[in-house]
Amino acid sequence: MSEAASPWLLLAQLCQMTIVMALAPLLTGLVRKVKARLQRRVGPPLVQPYLDLRRLMLKEVVLAENASWLFRIMPYLILSITWVAAALVPTFATGLMFSWSGDLIVIAGLLGAARFAQALAGLDVGTSFGGIGSSREVMFASLAEPAIIMIILCVALIAGSTQLSTIADHMANGEVGLRVSLALALVGLIIVALAENARIPVDNPATHLELTMVHEAMVLEYSGRHLAMIDLAAFLKLLLYVSLIGCIFFPFGIAQSGSGPEFYLLGLLIYLMKLGVCGVLLGVLEMSIAKMRVFRVPNFLGGAFMLGLLGVLLLYVSRGM
Amino acid sequence: MIEPSAYCVAALLALAALSVSMARFGLVRALIYAASGLVCLALLGIGIASLGAGVSQMRLPLGLPWIGVNFRLDSLAAAFLVLIGLGGAGANLYAIGYGRHEPDPGRIVPFIPAFLASMTLVVLADDAFTFLFAWELMSLSSWALVMAHHREEGNARAAFVYLIMAVFSGLTLLLALGMLAGPSGGFTFAAIRAAHVPPATVAMVFVLATIGAGSKAGLVPLHVWLPLAHPAAPSHASALMSGVMTKVAIYGFIRIVFDLTGPPTWWSAAIILLLGGITAVMGVLHALMERDLKRLLAYSTVENIGIIFIGIGLAMAFQSNGFMAGAVLALTAALFHALNHTVFKSLLFFGAGAVLHGTGTRDMGRLGGLINRMKWTQFAMLAGCVAISALPPLNGFVSEWMTFQAILLRPEMPQWGLKIMIPVDGALLALTATLAAACFVRMHGITFLGRARGEAARTAHETDACSIAAMLIFAALCVLLGLLPGFVIDGLAPVTVSLLGGHMPTQLGDRWLSLVPVSASRSSYNGLLVFLFITASTLIVVFLVHRFASSAKRRSAAWDCGFPDPRPETQYTAESFEQPIRRVFGSLVFQTREVVDMPSPGDMRPARITRFAHDLVWEGLYLPLAAYVGSTADRMNVLQFLTIRRYLGFVFVALVLLLLGLALWQ
Numbered sequence: 004m005s006e007a008a009s010p011w012l013l014l015a016q017l018c019q020m021t022i023v024m025a026l027a028p029l030l031t032g033l034v035r036k037v038k039a040r041l042q043r044r045v046g047p048p049l050v051q052p053y054l055d056l057r058r059l060m061l062k063e064v065v066l067a068e069n070a071s072w073l074f075r076i077m078p079y080l081i082l083s084i085t086w087v088a089a090a091l092v093p094t095f096a097t098g099l100m101f102s103w104s105g106d107l108i109v110i111a112g113l114l115g116a117a118r119f120a121q122a123l124a125g126l127d128v129g130t131s132f133g134g135i136g137s138s139r140e141v142m143f144a145s146l147a148e149p150a151i152i153m154i155i156l157c158v159a160l161i162a163g164s165t166q167l168s169t170i171a172d173h174m175a176n177g178e179v180g181l182r183v184s185l186a187l188a189l190v191g192l193i194i195v196a197l198a199e200n201a202r203i204p205v206d207n208p209a210t211h212l213e214l215t216m217v218h219e220a221m222v223l224e225y226s227g228r229h230l231a232m233i234d235l236a237a238f239l240k241l242l243l244y245v246s247l248i249g250c251i252f253f254p255f256g257i258a259q260s261g262s263g264p265e266f267y268l269l270g271l272l273i274y275l276m277k278l279g280v281c282g283v284l285l286g287v288l289e290m291s292i293a294k295m296r297v298f299r300v301p302n303f304l305g306g307a308f309m310l311g312l313l314g315v316l317l318l319y320v321s322r323g324m
Numbered sequence: 325m326i327e328p329s330a331y332c333v334a335a336l337l338a339l340a341a342l343s344v345s346m347a348r349f350g351l352v353r354a355l356i357y358a359a360s361g362l363v364c365l366a367l368l369g370i371g372i373a374s375l376g377a378g379v380s381q382m383r384l385p386l387g388l389p390w391i392g393v394n395f396r397l398d399s400l401a402a403a404f405l406v407l408i409g410l411g412g413a414g415a416n417l418y419a420i421g422y423g424r425h426e427p428d429p430g431r432i433v434p435f436i437p438a439f440l441a442s443m444t445l446v447v448l449a450d451d452a453f454t455f456l457f458a459w460e461l462m463s464l465s466s467w468a469l470v471m472a473h474h475r476e477e478g479n480a481r482a483a484f485v486y487l488i489m490a491v492f493s494g495l496t497l498l499l500a501l502g503m504l505a506g507p508s509g510g511f512t513f514a515a516i517r518a519a520h521v522p523p524a525t526v527a528m529v530f531v532l533a534t535i536g537a538g539s540k541a542g543l544v545p546l547h548v549w550l551p552l553a554h555p556a557a558p559s560h561a562s563a564l565m566s567g568v569m570t571k572v573a574i575y576g577f578i579r580i581v582f583d584l585t586g587p588p589t590w591w592s593a594a595i596i597l598l599l600g601g602i603t604a605v606m607g608v609l610h611a612l613m614e615r616d617l618k619r620l621l622a623y624s625t626v627e628n629i630g631i632i633f634i635g636i637g638l639a640m641a642f643q644s645n646g647f648m649a650g651a652v653l654a655l656t657a658a659l660f661h662a663l664n665h666t667v668f669k670s671l672l673f674f675g676a677g678a679v680l681h682g683t684g685t686r687d688m689g690r691l692g693g694l695i696n697r698m699k700w701t702q703f704a705m706l707a708g709c710v711a712i713s714a715l716p717p718l719n720g721f722v723s724e725w726m727t728f729q730a731i732l733l734r735p736e737m738p739q740w741g742l743k744i745m746i747p748v749d750g751a752l753l754a755l756t757a758t759l760a761a762a763c764f765v766r767m768h769g770i771t772f773l774g775r776a777r778g779e780a781a782r783t784a785h786e787t788d789a790c791s792i793a794a795m796l797i798f799a800a801l802c803v804l805l806g807l808l809p810g811f812v813i814d815g816l817a818p819v820t821v822s823l824l825g826g827h828m829p830t831q832l833g834d835r836w837l838s839l840v841p842v843s844a845s846r847s848s849y850n851g852l853l854v855f856l857f858i859t860a861s862t863l864i865v866v867f868l869v870h871r872f873a874s875s876a877k878r879r880s881a882a883w884d885c886g887f888p889d890p891r892p893e894t895q896y897t898a899e900s901f902e903q904p905i906r907r908v909f910g911s912l913v914f915q916t917r918e919v920v921d922m923p924s925p926g927d928m929r930p931a932r933i934t935r936f937a938h939d940l941v942w943e944g945l946y947l948p949l950a951a952y953v954g955s956t957a958d959r960m961n962v963l964q965f966l967t968i969r970r971y972l973g974f975v976f977v978a979l980v981l982l983l984l985g986l987a988l989w990q
Contacts, residue, residue: 020861060869060872060873060874061873061874062874062876063874063876063877063878064874064876064877064878065878065879065880065883066877066878066879066880067879067880067881067882067883068879068880068881068882069693069696069775069882070879071695071696071773072695073695073706073773079862079865079866079869080858080862082861082865083858083861083862083864083865084858086861086865087854087857087858087861090857101853101857103838103848103850104838104848104849104850104853104854104857105716105849105850105853105854106847106848106849108725108728108849109716109725109849109854112714112715112716112721112725113716113854115713115714115715115757115758115761116710116715116716118761119710119713119715119761119765122765122769123765123768123769123773125769126765126769126770126773126774126896127695127769127773127774128774128882128884129692129693129773129774129775129882129892129895130882130883130884130888130894130895131884131889131894131895131896132884132885133896134774134895134896134900134901135896137765137769137896137901138896138900138901138902138903138904139904141761141762141765141766141905142762142904142905142908144758144761144762145755145758145759145762145905145908145909146758146908148754148757148758148761149751149754149755149757149758152728152750152751152754152757153750153751153754156728156731156732156747156750159732159847160732160735163846164846164847165728165729165732165846165847166846166847166848169846223883223884223885224882224883224884226883227873227874227876228869228873228874231873232865232869297904298904298907301908308751311751312747312748312751315747315750315751316744316747318735319735319737319743319744319746319747320743322735322736
């Protein structure tokens with residue numbers, strides 16, 4: 004377990020929870036802005052996602068006549084579960100007060116729980132679009148989640164722990180060096196992150212073209228504050244994956260457990276820079292590839308799964324790979 | 325503690341005998357269920373009390389005169405006594421309400437206490453004779469429950485397949501225990517433990533025990549009877565068969581492999597890991613393609629048996645290499661998952677029974693929208709679905725998390741077979757967990773959400789109070805076991821001490837009751853804290869939304885991208901929901917094919933889509949076997965029409981051959 008709890012750690016933990024919630028829409032705004040600039044559009048301002056959330060919050064909710072209680076509570080649950088998962092990923096510092104309460108597998112499980120809730124909500128009204136979205140979402144998940152578990156196993160075998168703080172410390176100390184299995188895991192994690200966040204080439208976050216949509220189809224019946232919460236959960240999920248890639252594969256600058264508040268500030272600055280770089284890269288990536296057909300996605304995700312499995316097998320054969 | 329448990333068995337048998345004549349009176353029936361539920365509660369208490377209480381033995385002057393009937397209650401038996409008591413108490417409580425509507429109670433009521441008594445006897449048995457006798461009694465009483473509704477289509481065939489597989493399983497176990505007892509016939513387990521058995525015999529015993537216990541538990545490819553027989557029984561009996569009887573089979577396997585024979589070899593561990601992984605994935609894929617609620621649950625039992633066997637296989641692998649910390653973790657995970665599966669599978673079968681009772685059908689294609697008419701059932705089933713999908717913070721997640729931790733523990737295996745099998749099992753386990761989530765989204769969504777697909781669902785009614793109470797208690801257990809796993813893990817410590825000589829770190833002393841499998845720096849999980857976080861952040865979100873957001877709400881027609889269609893047929897069905905997954909996995913595993921028959925314009929016949937799927941195990945293994953048995957029987961048929969002279973000749977030749985064999989043997 005972590006060292007004795009100090010008020011600093013608790014404060015940092017609360018800070019982290021606030022920061023992820025506050026920054027998540029900004030990251031999405033940045034990606035949109037980059038994409039717009041690359042398309043030679045001016046694009047919406049960076050803060051547009053905040054304005055959208057505010058507008059949705061102030062609008063009334065239109066519920067389908069047969070929507071059940073499940074449909075109404077799921078947005079709250081989806082948002083809070085995603086929030087907890089995002090708060091468990093180290094962003095600017097490791098070894099926060101409650102970081103030991105869940106490891107990487109728990110984070111994957113929490114994201115699975117949020118998706119379970121969302122897929123059920125998609126089926127609740129009983130429209131064909133909700134069904135198509137849920138069905139495709141669980142199909143993608145049935146490949147993406149094993150892939151992420153394999154990537155977790157791969158990273159955990161190298162770091163000797165599934166605890167994210169320990170992994171990040173281990174990676175930051177620089178003993179790991181370049182490894183084939185880590186490279187495989189990174190590629191796999193990027194593929195999974197694209198699929199899980201409904202980005203191009205798996206899904207198009209900007210579309211309302213019926214036959215291509217997955218995530219948007221699932222939440223089609225939502226409106227008002229419910230939709231705002233689901234959108235915010237989606238923003239949080241994108242931030243979570245970016246933080247995850249950052250803290251496992253590029254952990255430089257992250258404040259390690261036991262360091263003083265000045266390191267926390269530095270860590271925060273570097274974390275913001277990482278977010279910016281990742282946002283720009285994601286925008287460029289989305290602009291440079293085309294969306295694939297739905298039934299090409301399993302091959303794409305199966306590739307991530309196989310990369311993860313290959314990485315784990317390499318580690319079982321030799322610890323140095 | 326052995327005497328009270330023997331009294332419990334006697335009480336259950338007496339209840340069975342009593343109910344033969346009294347079952348037709350409704351009040352008596354409820355009393356019998358209540359009494360056997362109380363006896364099960366007593367068994368549960370005895371099991372918990374004797375977990376750490378050492379070994380107690382008992383010998384009754386029954387059975388074979390030179391052996392008697394030996395009982396022994398050690399920590400392993402106590403752990404499984406807990407499962408039997410828990411599952412039995414729940415099933416009986418459920419049956420008080422559910423059994424009221426039974427058209428022919430005489431075919432069910434006597435067999436439930438008998439079934440429970442026989443399972444308890446299997447767990448308590450301390451000699452080969454008692455063990456096999458109780459095992460066969462368990463098979464027979466459950467067979468009677470499968471035959472309870474014998475006029476329904478397919479049930480007789482299910483019972484027939486079950487009987488064949490049960491006989492086969494009994495036969496292999498008879499051979500296994502016979503080989504262990506050796507020619508001198510030391511049939512008590514104490515004599516078997518003390519005997520020095522050559523490795524070749526141990527290998528044979530392992531194979532036979534895997535087949536015998538595996539076919540009862542539902543290990544692929546011996547699982548074929550399970551999805552036929554479990555759904556055919558009335559729902560509380562299905563819950564007992566899936567939730568408890570499969571665990572008794574696992575008890576038999578653990579007893580033989582870990583206790584009666586010496587430490588396992590690495591290749592036997594590799595075989596179990598392979599079988600466990602295949603069982604888990606095949607089971608969940610079958611469940612995903614199923615639209616009969618109870619068959620879906622039966623296939624999901626196959627899946628969970630696979631997960632338990634992965635844990636057991638890991639324990640065997642680590643033990644064969646002398647790595648006891650890993651073996652202890654893996655075995656604890658397997659036993660924990662067995663407990664979890666008893667809880668949520670019983671709950672889900674109760675729910676399926678409630679749906680069957682409330683609507684008259686188990687076909688998901690005719691259900692939908694039950695959330696409005698069966699509120700309590702839906703609520704309890706939701707907990708069961710989340711738990712079985714291994715989602716935090718409920719109990720299914722904890723045991724699968726522990727299995728993953730065991731997989732990660734020690735990559736340096738000296739044998740190549742294990743080096744490959746352990747990570748592959750990790751991948752298969754991950755695949756199983758997510759496919760299970762997909763399967764239960766589909767089951768819950770199609771059955772309870774959406775709009776009613778038929779008259780049966782439109783006029784559904786909620787089930788009775790006893791059934792609801794049983795479901796809610798088990799749903800609460802799903803949550804409690806997930807939030808406070810430390811109690812279970814510490815409770816299982818005596819079991820691993822007696823089998824492997826070690827136990828996991830004591831959990832209850834740990835800060836905030838978090839779960840630490842090996843050491844804190846490696847990994848820890850705190851279900852309670854995660855649950856509190858989720859609760860707290862939900863409260864924050866609710867507060868903020870209600871403080872700052874609009875609270876206006878309006879009901880209107882569904883949006884559906886502007887084209888809402890009021891007909892419920894336009895909803896997604898179970899088949900359309902599974903179609904993408906079928907397309908990804910099914911083409912390989914089931915050789916599925918879809919043929920679209922689209923008539924040309926002007927042609928008046930309807931367009932059709934036909935789905936073809938094959939059960940490769942059934943078609944590749946069992947049908948050829950049945951065909952071979954049939955053709956051999958046809959050929960042997962001439963033997964029936966011989967003259968008396970020839971028969972006498974055969975008898976003479978057989979006698980000579982046997983004597984010759986005996987002479988050569990000596």
